[in-house]
Amino acid sequence: MYMRYFSRVLSAMAGPRPVVLSGPSGAGKSTLLKKLMKEYDSVFGFSVSHTTRNPRPGEVNGKDYHFVTREAMQTGIENGDFIEHAEFSGNMYGTSKAAVQDVQAKNLICILDIDMQGVRSIKRADLNPIYISIQPPSMEVLEHRLRDRKTESEESLQKRLHAARVDMEISKEQGLFDTVIVNDSLEEAHGQLKAVLLEEIQKVKKTNMSS
Numbered sequence: 001m002y003m004r005y006f007s008r009v010l011s012a013m014a015g016p017r018p019v020v021l022s023g024p025s026g027a028g029k030s031t032l033l034k035k036l037m038k039e040y041d042s043v044f045g046f047s048v049s050h051t052t053r054n055p056r057p058g059e060v061n062g063k064d065y066h067f068v069t070r071e072a073m074q075t076g077i078e079n080g081d082f083i084e085h086a087e088f089s090g091n092m093y094g095t096s097k098a099a100v101q102d103v104q105a106k107n108l109i110c111i112l113d114i115d116m117q118g119v120r121s122i123k124r125a126d127l128n129p130i131y132i133s134i135q136p137p138s139m140e141v142l143e144h145r146l147r148d149r150k151t152e153s154e155e156s157l158q159k160r161l162h163a164a165r166v167d168m169e170i171s172k173e174q175g176l177f178d179t180v181i182v183n184d185s186l187e188e189a190h191g192q193l194k195a196v197l198l199e200e201i202q203k204v205k206k207t208n209m210s211s
């Protein structure tokens, strides 16, 4: 218990707290984090995950994800390269230690966009992030958004909707998230996200000004 306490104190001294953004597929995590990173230049850094899924049109290897084979991912996991990893909708996803270290080395707020299994694993690690859940206004709206995005096959869509129902139930669990934001109006959700992160944003801005 004391070890965990001291490691949290040390990590607080080391730089800004990372941010975990979680929530059902299609809730708007990427949309919100892109908007945040556009508004705040040189404050946030994205933790680029590894995945075995195929890139979508426009996605860039090394920027949106590290797109890898299942074999490469398994080897990385066996070598202890990952803080957490999970199977989601038929593909593997994972946060490497390097992905987080790369952002933290620049003294930026590291943003992790991960599923619920990832949240559970990160809770057991020593990252001490701010946990934010992004939720859709309803299952109906979520389904519309996912269909309109046109990224999923019917099979993948159904898997994601099933995971979403589970996610929406679990996210009500007391103490799991520091904040739950319902992304109905994008502007309002963006405003709420900024408000939650204000203290960390100011910390980074202050450090950047004095360096």
Ligand SMILES: Nc1ncnc2c1ncn2[C@@H]1O[C@H](COP(=O)(O)OP(=O)(O)OP(=O)(O)O)[C@@H](O)[C@H]1O
Pocket (backbone or CB within 6 Å): 023, 024, 025, 026, 027, 028, 029, 030, 031, 032, 145, 146, 148, 149, 183, 184, 185, 186, 187
């Ligand atoms: N507030 C909103 N109002 C209307 N549409 C939205 C809103 N937020 C996001 N969207 C749209 O919903 C779709 C899903 O959003 P997004 O891709 O950001 O979700 P996500 O949570 O990152 O999903 P995934 O976990 O699958 O990556 C996108 O087409 C996006 O443009």
Ligand SMILES: Nc1nc2c(ncn2[C@@H]2O[C@H](COP(=O)(O)O)[C@@H](O)[C@H]2O)c(=O)[nH]1
Pocket (backbone or CB within 6 Å): 022, 023, 024, 025, 029, 049, 050, 053, 084, 085, 086, 088, 093, 094, 095, 113, 114, 115, 116, 117, 118, 119
């Ligand atoms: N546990 C982890 N989950 C991750 C990671 N990177 C992304 N994700 C989550 O996967 C789903 C699907 O993402 P998509 O890009 O295929 O739509 C979504 O909920 C992400 O949050 C990760 O490294 N670990």
